[in-house]
Amino acid sequence: MNWLLLLEQTLNGLQLGTLLFLLAAGLTLIFGIMDMVNLAHGSLYMMGAFFCATFTRLTGNFFLGALLALPATVLLGIVVEVITLRHLYDRNHLDQVLATFGLILFFNEGVRIVWGSAGLDIPLPALLNTHVEFLGIPYPTYRMMILAIGVVVAVGLYLLVARTRVGMLIRAGAANREMVGALGVDIRLLYTLVFGLGAGLAGLGGMLVAPLSTAEIGMGEQILILSFVVIVIGGIGSIRGSLVAALLVGLIDTLGRAFLPELLDRFFSGAVASTAAPSLSSMMIYVIMAVVLAVRPQGLFPANTG
């Protein structure tokens, strides 16, 4: 095994973990506080990417595009919350699943009408289209930036939740919603704010990933389901859990895809290995999830909900 390759793949895994964390943090907050299953979270991720692509083309600058796309996604999230999701908080999870499933259909088809089925590419800005030296290997600057943003967001979220008044309300809301409302807090406003925050994080994930791949229809659902795996492993409602689990899932998925075929090759005949490897490596994170659930059904860091 090549150690430089291992290092590079580890960084890639951490970077996937960062993206997963951006989604999972919002999802887990929305679930923890509003008790709401939001399948449309992936759509906000997709919309972030498309907004960013559009604004980048209009302004000719990726940073300006992202700067405009972020508030646009937050705004969209808030509009969606006010129009539909707000009416679903008191419903059972099945209703929430169905309604947000409807939202996914709406957003996917809307994107197809507005932007077409082909998807949009964002050229990587020249400034970031370079490499930095890291422990002896050259690593793309842009990917490094994603990692850095992940660290900033994680620290920022921690400070927000643990140290600010809004964060205190968020924690209180997760523990006992009715009591928070009874103490005179405008719980609806809090919900909308949390949803906007989640939308912003998801949108940020989308716009970060867009220059690496493509802004395309369906990008949201793939990462949404991975984020579900993350928050199930981490424990629903726990931001710390989602951070740990996101990095874990990102690493396992990336390293599995990179090295499992080689590993299988050593133990089995070539034919068996080449047939089984693609299936097995995409199954790995689900197997991990199953193991975690078998040992700890509430996830690694169950949140202290009331």
Place this chain on the structure above:
Amino acid sequence: MELNFRTLVIFLLMAALALLPPVAMWVDEPFYIDLFSRVLIHAIAAVSLNLLLGYGGMVSFGHAAYLGIGGYVVGISTFHVFEDGVDWLASGWFQFPVAAVVAGLVSLVVGAICLRTKGVYFIMITLAFGQMLFFTAVGLDVYGGDDGLTLYATTDVGRLVDLGDEATLYYVSFGLLLLMLYVMHRLVNARFGRVILGARSNERRMAAIGFAAYPYKLTAFVLAGAACGLAGALMANHDEFVSPSMMHWVKSGDLIIMVVLGGMGTLFGPVLGAVAFLFLEEFLSGVTEHWQIIFGPLLILVVLFARGGIDSLLLAVGGPSLSLDGWLRRRRHDDGHGGAGPGPAGEDGAGRSDAGRNDAGKDGAP
């Protein structure tokens, strides 16, 4: 079953389904046989999902995976008939039981893990496992991978029955649907069904009177998976093609929509739902190619304003003409079936438990 508007509609629907192929041939519209074969096969899958979703209160979001497994059993067997000349693999006496057994075994493993969890965890995990099976199918490069597998022949079920013939496949599907409905009726009214229904409303109480819910729920999960595998085997014969898209998570969502649209926890609800769903799809996609932009918001509206599905709508329409006595009896009857009650005052779809304040209790978990 007493005679009311709902019974009448259901009876007429089943009669119409029974007579459809000759009528379609008579008016020279064979397309409808094809469409309604699809409806029937989806109805079988929806009926199987209803056992979990409607009666058991288990929101399984990965049910299409078993459809795919059934389909792939047929597809892979047929593949080897033609590639390796293993003739006995083509037989329906092999393909259909194996489709059910493999789907049942996979759902045993998946269910054993998923049922350790409740509520929203359960939804997410069934979704994740569905996705895992989807990617497994995508990874099957030998069998076409992402592109799927074309069937060179339909399942061989003897010389008299040719599943390649549309009307024959239609009646085989219809027969299986009737059988499934009968089995479901017996199952739900048997002790097994009572335990499942009891566990849906309050698992802790069921435990207190001496029933551990887990083995019953797992049995339901396996039965539903196996039945859905059969539907998948039929679907492979209908499409003469299998691909991972059969087990895409959107398909699982579609199946849930069918059950909810028709009426969860009612015998014929999933059939009504499958008819309505595929009709709506057919109709809307005739209006615009972007039919989902209408269907999505429509779904949200249905969730927000029309609880209980078509079944309770039919009950509500036929309601006023009935005597109080009949209404009371029907209500008892429906409660027994765990049906969504007449109108919004009725029981919550997935059966929110009476300990509903707690978030864990949202999906009928105590």
